[in-house]
Amino acid sequence: MTTLSSPPPGSTNRTSEPAPPTGRSRRRRGARAPARRRGNTGFVLACLLPALVLFAVFMIVPTLNVFRMSLYTWSGFSPDMRFVGLDNFSRLLDDQQFVRAFQNTVALLVVVTVVTMGMGLFLAAIMTRQRLRARNLYRFILYIPNVLSVVVIAAVFSAVYDQENGLLNGTLRLLSLDGLQQVWLGDQKIVVYSVATAMVWQSLGYYMVLYMASMSSIPEELYEASALDGASPTRQFFAITLPLIWQSLRTTLTFFIMSAVNLSFVLVRAMTGGGPDGSSDVLLNYMYKQAYTNSSYGYGMAIGVVIFAFSFLVSLLVSRATRREPLQF
């Protein structure tokens, strides 16, 4: 008689404890897994291949070509290309207009980034933390410029800055502040900042909405607890909000700097053409002028390389400087 509770010594319990795989079956399983992985890798590569080829053809090759062209003097049409090595780059240092365009680009980036990010954070915090009646309306109004074409924004701001009939000088006249009236697009000392204001207006709403999305995911209990501890809204912003949306801020900052370089080109081209007398020129506009108007294509490409290196370096520095341990909540 056998009992169900105690298996006889030496026997194996087949139901509760499966037999260990034989050496052969283990080998088969071990061989099948990498094969499947290889199969998956092939499939993934096949799916990625079109994108990779297009990326290589339309991004990597042209970028490398820009680097190559910067080593030549070439007008852009003729087969007559002369290799000059790094001459184009050394000429840049003596080119006062390039230096001015570089300074303007840096000034625009610093001013526009600081103001846009600062105001974006401030407005997002207000919209998220304060009980505003017409919050959605404010958000809508602030976001509208982002969906407008940059050329439309240039036209709007040109009208606002009109020294005779513009909104800005008109308002100053109305407030009896005639002394503050300016030739907003004609004064070499302020024209860059006039363009910067248009850039901020265009970008602000987009970044505010991004920050609002990040801020709204922060648990309310954190604010409640800190309020009980007596933290003011400002203290809450710096101790809770800012650290918890830091990764989002970091990403948008890098993205914004890259896009601001391009945006500045379109706005400057549409609003001032780089004038008066080159005082609002930015790097991309100067590159365009050299490559296409002055027939110095190789020189233009050298400016293009500088823009690439500059954007890359700034992004890298910003990325490094803003690196923090990610916080969990």
Next chain:
Amino acid sequence: MRRSLVLAGAAATVLGLLAGCSAGGSSSDSGKTTLKVAALEGGYGRGMYTQVIKQYEASHPDIDVQLQISKSIEDEITPNMKAGRYPDVVVLGQGRKAGLTETLIKDKGLEDLTPVLKAKIPGENKTVGDKLTKNIVGNLNTNPYGNDQTYLMPMYYAPTGLFFNQGLFKQKGWKVPATWDEMFALGDMAKKQGIPLFTYPTAGYLDSFFFALLADVGGEQFYTDVMTYKKDVWKTPNARKALDITTKLLGYAAPATVGYANEQDFTKNQQLILDNKALFMPNGTWIVGEMAQAPRAKGFKWGLTPLPAVTAGSKRYITTSVESVWVPSAAKNKDAAKDFIAYLYSDEAAKTFAKSNAIQPIESIASSLSGENAEFYKVYEDPSVSALVGGFASTAPVEGVDIKATLFDTANSIISGDTTEDKWQAALNDASEKLRQAGD
């Protein structure tokens, strides 16, 4: 099997996408020669081109003319040209922002059109050279390398100078100044009445002012020296005198000028003349059409005057803007292109162009003009006034140097006080010297 299908599909997708990017298309096999004509749609409109082409095709059944016309024709044809697909005929002058004509000149990419001057005009007995106004070819505008070869055929010409409101002068009893002394005296008088003496649409329009001024101050040889970058030409007393006069004139500029002197707002500066808020501005005869719809002061009537003389009774110059037609040396149908260009100077074509106010440099055409145009072109009948054609000579490109920008755009800084006449002169000398060396 499945993997192979995926790979094949991926490859097909890539090829398909790349094929989609290629130009594709094939030429029709009708036995006709297809002549590709690219033209700038300027102030004269596009209708005149379609009509002239229709007339040409009627007498040339073996030619099919394909017209590409646009206000920004350079942007449309340049990518194709870089890919090796050139138009056969291009109607596009110099001095445009994109600088396509200048680039091809610098690149020696234009076909020599000297034989066209000797070619008979289709349907007529005269040659093109016989019909052209004297001295309209053989200058730096048509022969950019300073030799006897004509690469750019003069297509339309227009006097450029100082435009003003004749009605205002009549109303105030003012005389149009004939010398710079009279000009500045008028400036002082007008200032007392709240009207600035001068404005310009953008600084680039100062070409019609500066070229004439240089010739006025130092004669045609001095003008040529400046245009061909003679060593230290900008250090000469004549150059200084030209800059002195200009700096003084800029001191009389309307306060709005610099603020509006950009691609977007330049018509606001032009509007100052229409509103009697400035007396003179440099411009060309196209201004009439360009501002046709703009409001204007009561009794407004366009007037054009050459630059005042430096000394009373001396010769005055009027810069003549010449738009060009040219053939890229890489064009496919160069012979057909030259025949078509010769036809553009026929009586039939000239009549069609003139109807749209596009005046060609053909002998006796001025007698067929009417209205404001007739008055503008009369300036050439004044024996004390000489036409001045051309501009800076072409050299190999010099990186970072644009002498036209240095000469014209600095006017903005002079008005705003951001630079001085001395710095302007030094910058001009530096740019001129670099270009001289590039031309050697």
